[in-house]
Amino acid sequence: GAVVSQHPSWVICKSGTSVKIECRSLDFQATTMFWYRQFPKQSLMLMATSNEGSKATYEQGVEKDKFLINHASLTLSTLTVTSAHPEDSSFYICSAILGTSGSADEQFFGPGTRLTVL
């Protein structure tokens, strides 16, 4: 149980285009999902917290107009990288909490999406 999937696993796009990444909780409902970014050989940095039915909470330094997050259902959160540029190339990982944030114990991570912007 507690499986999180991401789609696509790898995407290559031209500079200036927008890319949407999906994060799904497959066998549970997730009120809260998180989006992380990982540069090569570096750790995960939290970008934003996505709450179902409300606006995402972005970490300091993360452009909310650049990285659009939508959490329209209890099993799906999407991250859209708008007008992508080469510096946006990175590994994006999502995670989800089983149940509500007050009762859950840990985050379950997706397999990640590698974005390459040419």
Add this chain to the structure above:
Amino acid sequence: AQSVAQPEDQVNVAEGNPLTVKCTYSVSGNPYLFWYVQYPNRGLQFLLKYITGDNLVKGSYGFEAEFNKSQTSFHLKKPSALVSDSALYFCAVREGPNAGNMLTFGGGTRLMVKP
């Protein structure tokens, strides 16, 4: 602010030997500590966690970790390393039981197990 330090970028160990990957943390409240493993181009896989109770926590694939409050450490250990254990390991901490609280990751330690 909470933080995690993994002082070693890489740990090399021979197959069959014991391994230790170090982690120290800083958090203002009760620490909830986690270890994750990441294989190339993959997401994070959960290994183990410390919430409360016994200081020695046993997890997946024969790994264990010892919570030491006085030294604010949570080192990952395994009695006998396998070549397949070679991967990137992350220690993480959050304050308290609320899974919605921020999870802060260490910089990661690459474990290389040689035959």
